[in-house]
Amino acid sequence: MATQMYSVAVPNSPDIPGEGKPRRSVLCPDKLVENYPSIKAGATITTLYENFLEGVLRSDGGDFLGHRPIVNGAPQDYKWESYTKVQKRVTDFGAGLSHLGLSPSDNFGIFSINRPEWTMSELAGYMYNYTTVPLYDTLGVTAIEYIVNQTEMQIIIASADKASIILNLKSTLPTVKIVIVMGELDDALVTEGKDLGVNVVSWTSVEASGLERPVEAVHPTAEDVATICYTSGTTGTPKGAILTHKNFVGTIGSFHMMAKHGKFFIPSCADIHVSYLPLAHVFERLCQSVMISGSARIGYYQGDTLKLLDDIAVLHPTIFVSVPRLFNRIYDKVLAGVKAKGGLAAFLFNRAYNAKKANLRRGIIEHALWDKLVFGTIRARLGGKVKHIVSGSAPISPDVMDFLRICFSADVYEGYGQTEQAAGLSMSYRGDLTPGQVGPPQLCTEVKLRDLPAMNYTSQDKPFPRGEIMLRGTSVFKGYFKSQKQTEETLDAEGWSSTGDVGQWDAQGRLIVIDRVKNIFKLAQGEYIAPEKIEAILAKHFLVAQVFVHGHSLQATLVGVVVPDAETLKLWANENKLGDKSYEELCAHPLVRTTLLKELTVFGKESDLKGFEILKNIYVTSEQFSIENDLLTPTFKLKRHQAKEKYNAEIDRMYNEINNN
Known part of the structure; x- marks a missing residue:
């Protein structure tokens, strides 16, 4: 049986040293999508x-x-x-x-x-x-x-x-x-x-x-x-x-063409989208444009993310678009709740979860018994009617993707894009339940990988080509406003736009985002570190709400700033005779820090982190990373530079403790 391919090399593309062949979706090998047909004949x-x-x-x-x-x-x-x-x-x-x-x-x-x-x-x-x-x-x-x-x-x-x-x-x-x-x-x-x-x-x-x-x-x-x-x-x-307008419509047209081939969905009057991701960001604006193209309803949140689930309970959205940070929190809360209940409830959940996970490998997301008996209450957290879940803005872990499909019995898509491409670079396809990939290029773009020899990523890597993700096509922006120098740094003369992200093609021509060019740093012994990858792993620990990983080029080890999860920390405190302490007092308690460090060390090793990727010291804080304190962007990405500046004294102290022991 032939391997299903999701993208193909662009026909007659030249061989260029230091670059892989550009690839397009298998749905449009010869011509990129620029628009889409109206339901009005001829328009x-x-x-x-x-x-x-x-x-x-x-x-x-x-x-x-x-x-x-x-x-x-x-x-x-x-x-x-x-x-x-x-x-x-x-x-x-x-x-x-x-x-x-x-x-x-x-x-x-x-x-x-x-x-x-x-x-x-x-x-x-x-x-x-x-x-x-x-x-x-x-x-x-x-x-x-x-x-x-x-x-x-x-x-x-x-x-x-x-x-x-x-x-x-x-x-x-x-x-x-x-x-x-x-x-x-x-x-x-x-x-x-x-x-x-x-x-x-x-x-x-x-x-x-x-x-x-x-x-x-x-x-x-x-x-x-x-x-x-x-x-x-x-x-x-x-x-x-x-x-x-062409940049956006190219991406919208890509979704329409994908839907025509059964690889995505176009919403209808029966669908409802909850709008809470910032409209000032291109991701939500593209989402709304797609909703409008199919005449879906758009319901706005009250304006307070802490009340979002209340709004969802009233709205009953059928489409839920969010970012990994929120999905990770749902994942953590559910699994922590199962662990806290224990007994028969935990047994049933794990049995149901494992049964559905096995079915995922056969392309099945629904289960007549378990969906009703075990997962109904979890599904209700998003209003009970969600049919489509889209994750974007940052990479989401394969475990969380599986979790969403298992618990919500919904089609789950992972998209990848940036402001500079009207959020339209790639999207996983309906029916493809392989986690960890962001699909082939959108039908409005072609993508190639450019060698990064300093980081040991090349288009000749075996078994899979790797390099900086470059794209060209309908969705690619015209340039930066009044910033010719920055435009020339991002867009070359042939229209190729550099993303600053490191990608890899898998065996079926799907893109996997594996690193970030600018967020890579080298430790003293010469090892390259991708902090976002480590943070994504450690954030899945039930005691962790947020984590910032930092390494200094003159140091051989990593340190981190950890914001504990308030609910699970309280449960831990009750079990360890610290139940009378407030959340702030617990975060400042030495036992919490030593326990968290031990837990994350074990968890990191179990998650296949290398020795130099394990945190050797941590600082525990009760202050959440947020947009308000300038540690997160409006799409909830960590502002690494600002975090380093804020915690600079703690970072120095942590390294002093390591070096003096």
């Missing part, structure tokens, strides 16, 4: 505005955007607006922006957590060919100033709390003239703006002005800029990736 979707019209057409007047009104501090049931209603509001709001002075190709900022007005503002930009520039909710004052001033932004659409931030920064934002406030507008904010020379108006008043005086929209072409999306970055100032 083709080429822009994000046309993508919205496609959603309106497919919806047949069905619901589109939903939010939970807060009454007397209590969230209510979801309130929905239809595709046709939103289309009218978007048309009016876009016209209102025109009355405020916006012309086609002009930019405006959006500064808010996810909410219906965020999406409607963006759709207005698509309809009237304005360029959206999202401001990250927690990007930091310096970065906000940098983005606003670099783009010479005059109009910012913001929630009331973010509008206050903009007004507080007005002295350093000379171009800002108008702030449009989502939701209720406080008179004090209007007065403050007036004193600063800023016209503060409500979102609904802009909408009303467009209703009163319609403006004929100048719709975009595929080559027009849809957005300048600034990368959150883990170091340095943010870079504004210039993304066109």
